[in-house]
Amino acid sequence: MSLRYVYGQDETVRFVAQQIPHVDRGFPADRLSIGITDASGRMVAGIVYYFWNRKNGTIEIAAGALPGVRWFTRETIRRALDFAFTQCRCQMVIMRVRGEDERLLYQLARFGCTFIALPRLYGRDTDGVMCLLTDDAWAAHPAASPKIREAA
């Protein structure tokens, strides 16, 4: 399937919030986004960046997609992380994930994420994981763009 990428649209933010059960109050106002559409222009996935702290060089990232759509391609990953590391010039990307979401954690582990367990992040009986991906770890990954690898 041919994917297209749209930047900075509010529709993406709404789409991602709808896909993630624990984002019931939406995202903070100063967020950024990349929407992913199929060839017909239908939004199939989205990535939202929020809590961008320029001083600390950190940004949080959330992603959501329609079920059964193959959107998590190498190109999507490259765009998603190049945006955070090259355009936003962050030194670390943070993603909060439910501890029970083993499939997503497995995928994130493959990119060199460091996992920090956070007790009760999603409720008294639901732990979370803070997944940290540094620019160094991403630069060492084969999917990173040559520019990032050189910068590291």
Place this chain on the structure above:
Amino acid sequence: MLDYVYGQDELVAQFVAQLIPHVRGYGFAKGKAIGVIDAQGRLIGGIVYHDYNPQSGVIMLAAAATSPRWLTRETLRRMYEYPFAQLGVQMVAQPTPADNERLLRQLAALDYMFVLVPRMFGRERDGVLALFTREAWQKSKFIRRPDLRLEEAA
């Protein structure tokens, strides 16, 4: 003698943000705040609650002051009464630089649990996510609380 100001969320949030280097220039997301006033009517401390998530029952807390006299038992009581007794959250989270040992000692005394987060405050600066659960608040010997029997019966 200290006094407490409610309903001046933006002003207190700006005051607190100015006192915390890693927040200065960014501010907080919209939320509630409590100001602490000294006998001369000066704002000497503030507590900001932000990024409240009712579904998970977690809220972020930030606090800062220009005088050590602000941190009384009454201030502590009020600091945690809003999130735990009024909002009913199950946990308060407070991101703190790992090198802020003084604050971490204070939080440890209150029975916070600590999670180390590498590079949270920059490439060379780790952070600690300090977490204070409802159960820890209920057991804390330093913090006065509303009558828990009444709270449970409600």
